[in-house]
Amino acid sequence: MATVSTPPIDHAKTIFDDLGYTVSGDGEEFRAERKWRVVRxxxxxxxxxxxxxxxxxxxxxxxxxxxxxxxRLRRSDPEYEWAVISVREGGDYEVLRAPPCATAAV
Structure with a gap:
């Protein structure tokens, strides 16, 4: 089982790096940039x-x-477009819900 008390920071950075994003920042929140797109x-x-x-x-x-x-995100219906990436212990992942428009986050 994954270390559930620690957020999957390294996995998150690796996923976005592998997708061709430039990753910057430390900690649990960082910026991923590619072309015109900036994803927090x-x-x-x-x-x-x-x-x-x-x-x-x-x-x-x-x-x-x-x-x-x-x-929780669906219920709160935030003003921003969002996606959730589910990470398994081995590093495999899947996007559970991507934004509905053409400017998807991943």
Missing amino acids: VTAVTDSDETPDDGDLRCFVTWNEYASQLRN
Whole structure:
């Protein structure tokens, strides 16, 4: 089982780096940039708080928390476009919900 008390920060950075983004920043939140797109990426575990601002946001969490996070974001209906990336212990991941428009976060 993944270390659930620690957000998957390294996995999040690796995912965006592998997708061709330039990753900058330290800690649980960082910027991923490619062409015109800037995504604010937040690595989380089971936190109940999600940011109130931004344009494009991506939340990266362990597999066991991903559905709960996606449901919370759907209920809160934030003003920004968002996606949730679910990470498994081995590093495999899947996007659970991407924004509905052509400017998807990942």
